[in-house]
Amino acid sequence: MMNVRNKWILSGSLALSLLFSAALPLSAAQAAATPTVLQSSTTSITEYEQFLQEKFGIAFQQGTVTKGQFLQQIAKVLHLGDAKSQPVFSDLGADSPYYSSAAALYEQGIITSLKIEADKPLQATSALYIAVKAAGLAELAHSYPQSKTTDALKQIGYSPAGLSLSAAQELAAAVHSGLLPSSFYKEVKGKAASADLAEALLVQILSIKGEYKHYIGYTSDADIYGKLADAYNTSDIIQSPELQTVVDTALKQNLVTGYNLKDNRFDANFVDSLTLTYGHDNLKHAVQLIGLLRSEGIRAKVQFEPKTSAFIYLKEWGEPVQTENYKVVQIENGNYIAYAKEYDLKFEFANAADKARFQPVILQYAKKNSEDQTGLIASSWWQPLYYSATKLDDYIQITNNKITGAGHYYAQSFSLNEPSAAIAEGFKKLGTGLDIQSYPIWVDKPFFNYLNGESL
Incomplete structure (x- = not known):
């Protein structure tokens, strides 16, 4: 939903926090990923x-x-x-x-x-x-x-x-x-x-016991594209009513500008020092990204983690068009909360050198810098999102405020470091029985700029 995402970027309230994360029931395709x-x-x-x-x-x-x-x-x-x-x-x-x-x-x-x-x-x-x-x-x-x-x-x-x-x-x-x-x-x-x-x-x-790494395959596997398509096609917009009541209230109160929902049953459980997480919403982009990594000789384990992105859709943007992968609910002030089907791809690389090689490849082939730019893979974003749980050169530290409710579902709020304490405190006031953890992650500079409300 790139057109909607661009509107979200331009909405002007990005200084505090954007993305969250929580879930879906396990599909047959994902169960097979163990x-x-x-x-x-x-x-x-x-x-x-x-x-x-x-x-x-x-x-x-x-x-x-x-x-x-x-x-x-x-x-x-x-x-x-x-x-x-x-x-x-x-x-x-x-x-x-x-x-x-x-x-x-x-x-x-x-x-x-x-x-x-x-x-x-x-x-x-x-x-x-x-x-x-x-x-x-x-x-x-x-x-x-x-x-x-x-x-x-x-x-x-x-x-x-x-x-x-x-x-x-x-x-x-x-x-x-x-x-x-x-x-x-x-x-x-x-x-x-x-x-x-x-x-x-x-x-x-x-x-x-199902408690080691979970992945659908390697970038080098002959059948990786089919497995990726199966995982995407069997995922849906995630529903977690109890947790969504809390995070939707946060949206209405402008505590955050967006969140994602995820399910920990899909977590890759990879080794952090060798892992990057890459977020997007388009299957064709994911397929071409795998092909791009193969063309660069980068072999990595791949896990598909479904997520749903939720954010405020302003009424001045026009009547929203709903699809199977994009739903809206109107709220009291006439705006909408939009729910879009997205995913995270987790990559565990063979070594630290390959992990470091990922960013130059993305910036060259999957980072949009102008409207008429050519030579990019399909549906490349102005501000691609990828991050590491461990420090990396040329990445910038932000804070992940992870919010876990009952069951398998969780939300994770990406924010600049300074407002993270206020965001966590705000969530504590909105619901009881929530486990809120704040810890550093390292993101690409374009996404850091995105959090700052910058266009590139």
């Missing part, structure tokens, strides 16, 4: 390390991993709090740094023995028994008949002889489910778990 269980490689091991470090502060030292350390990190990625009961372990006192993790895992049935052996090296088989239950695969494992179990164990050089039935089944399920990546098959029998295996299991647990 990544499959990964097969480990040198590249993915590095990726696992970075993900665990940035998201959880987990970093195993190369060399021996103790069972206690592994239990501690399992409890962390599962977000387990203190156990309600206080189990008495035979070899682990309540003053141990591993006690609370072991107690929480014991309460959940992820460990079943009262003998912990926390300071001993973690055995690969022990790590797998724990990981199967932590990933929620116990019932699958215990459904295995003998023949299926034996066939799976052959792949890791094991015979079920000498193993209990449940132990053999759990190892088999780890193989078949992909919980144990194939690159680690030779590291299981009779061996201690390496730091790489421990990290891979943590990530695979998260992946199986």
Whole structure:
């Protein structure tokens, strides 16, 4: 809706805040965007390390991993709090740094023995028994008949002889489910778990539970355009009545000039240091943007996050034309609140250098500077919007005021730094039970100028 967006830019009240963000029910296309269980490689091991470090502060030292350390990190990625009961372990006192993790895992049935052996090296088989239950695969494992179990164990050089039935089944399920990546098959029998295996299991647990990265594919995938079209075409204008009551009131009171609604079930969960978010409203633009990145040799993961942009449509702009992707509701003063279907594309780049290369590409091929400009991809904006959660050269810091209501929906208000406190305080007065967080993000200069009411 570029014509409407330009009117919004010219409306003159951009000094405080513009965009917000909250949601849609999951479509089949987006449900399919959850990544499959990964097969480990040198590249993915590095990726696992970075993900665990940035998201959880987990970093195993190369060399021996103790069972206690592994239990501690399992409890962390599962977000387990203190156990309600206080189990008495035979070899682990309540003053141990591993006690609370072991107690929480014991309460959940992820460990079943009262003998912990926390300071001993973690055995690969022990790590797998724990990981199967932590990933929620116990019932699958215990459904295995003998023949299926034996066939799976052959792949890791094991015979079920000498193993209990449940132990053999759990190892088999780890193989078949992909919980144990194939690159680690030779590291299981009779061996201690390496730091790489421990990290891979943590990530695979998260992946199986749907809590790792979410993306529809890579820019380099042959089918990425079809997946992008499916994601766009199955998204709709987002409805979150309870949250919209609050943010629409903010619009009417001129606390903000616009907001976006999003749903956290679509969040990519990428590593911040390698990620950029790019906002737009046009599918053709998104398709050409992917093609542009491919032509520049930039390979990145891609997640499509639907959003709805809401803003004041002034009555002097004329009678608004409503479509499936653009709705308006008239308010008391004769103006309208307009709701437009948009999206964010999240890109996780292979490295920091590729992330830095993104901006020069956009400024050359997707930033409009004159009405008659040629050589741009379709529907390029005067003020493209893309931002990073981490500091970048030639980007400018602003504030994101994220507002979370009940359920999966949230709003995020982009503002200049100075008025952010007043905006957050204003939202606190408009609704109860809202979680409001303010934190810095770094945006492209044209969008920063946009927030300042400048034309370019």
